[in-house]
Amino acid sequence: MRVLGVDPGLTRCGVGVVEGSVGRPLTMVDVGVVRTPADLDIALRLHRLEEGLEAAVLKHRPDVVAVERVFSQHNVRTVMGTAQASAVAMLVAARHGIAVHLHTPSEVKAAVTGSGRADKAQVAAMVVRLLRLSAAPKPVDATDALALAICHVWRGGAQNRLLQAMEAAR
Amino acid sequence: MRVLGVDPGLTRCGVGVVEGSVGRPLTMVDVGVVRTPADLDIALRLHRLEEGLEAAVLKHRPDVVAVERVFSQHNVRTVMGTAQASAVAMLVAARHGIAVHLHTPSEVKAAVTGSGRADKAQVAAMVVRLLRLSAAPKPVDATDALALAICHVWRGGAQNRLLQAMEAAR
Numbered sequence: 001m002r003v004l005g006v007d008p009g010l011t012r013c014g015v016g017v018v019e020g021s022v023g024r025p026l027t028m029v030d031v032g033v034v035r036t037p038a039d040l041d042i043a044l045r046l047h048r049l050e051e052g053l054e055a056a057v058l059k060h061r062p063d064v065v066a067v068e069r070v071f072s073q074h075n076v077r078t079v080m081g082t083a084q085a086s087a088v089a090m091l092v093a094a095r096h097g098i099a100v101h102l103h104t105p106s107e108v109k110a111a112v113t114g115s116g117r118a119d120k121a122q123v124a125a126m127v128v129r130l131l132r133l134s135a136a137p138k139p140v141d142a143t144d145a146l147a148l149a150i151c152h153v154w155r156g157g158a159q160n161r162l163l164q165a166m167e168a169a170r
Numbered sequence: 171m172r173v174l175g176v177d178p179g180l181t182r183c184g185v186g187v188v189e190g191s192v193g194r195p196l197t198m199v200d201v202g203v204v205r206t207p208a209d210l211d212i213a214l215r216l217h218r219l220e221e222g223l224e225a226a227v228l229k230h231r232p233d234v235v236a237v238e239r240v241f242s243q244h245n246v247r248t249v250m251g252t253a254q255a256s257a258v259a260m261l262v263a264a265r266h267g268i269a270v271h272l273h274t275p276s277e278v279k280a281a282v283t284g285s286g287r288a289d290k291a292q293v294a295a296m297v298v299r300l301l302r303l304s305a306a307p308k309p310v311d312a313t314d315a316l317a318l319a320i321c322h323v324w325r326g327g328a329q330n331r332l333l334q335a336m337e338a339a340r
Binding site for chain 1: 211212213214216217220240249250253254255256257258260261263264265270272
């Protein structure tokens, strides 16, 4: 399964592509960020982001796009931009017929480190170890996107097996 | 000037097209809502909304798309959907090279009724009068989209004249 993880953001949107399946070693296919200038009109920023994400989807043809589920507990201004960036990611995937799955930050932390309360450094250390990298990709949005993709390979894999078992039992 | 107003929403997204200029009678070109089913995946809802808004933009070729500026004071769940729907509207406009302008709810009320604290009924009554309609379009999202478009014709027109005057004074 090839998963494109998206850590949504307007200024920096993390994109990480991971290939793997439950119980097998994971491979990093690509990682990066799509940046848009803060002084650009919001509509043009969303369009730039769309172009960047579209290019990643066309290049890597993922089976699934995994996006961080946005909550609004945090800073109100940031959340609006994050919600809008995540909308662009979901839209690009849907337009290409690619399944979209959302994972909360604590689901990602739990999947990657074993603890839903892990800090950024612990998540980064596990991403480095699981993908056998020499260092965590910078900026942190890139590493977070890889963590999302890893989370989906494992959680999505478990969900798929459950669905298949339920189908078989009918 | 032809303005396509968008009252953003995932369940009902109001779309209203108004033609006019400052000091001349306004004309309603079209009005309606794009609906997406609440039980559909969020990614697919955003894609349906994109298709609906894209169709409206291609049909009416507006000079400007005016979108309600989303705030997060209100209900947290609703705001996320509204932010995402507004992102889709801005994206569709930007992709077609159409300028996007945002107006706050109180700017719209002030422009249409003269008071930033007007209620829904007052706004609807003024939309009916200004566009010489027999009744306010239903649902209210449709009327609100027309109010946004009217607001932009007047405010945008004033802004443009100011910019032209500043250019001329250089």
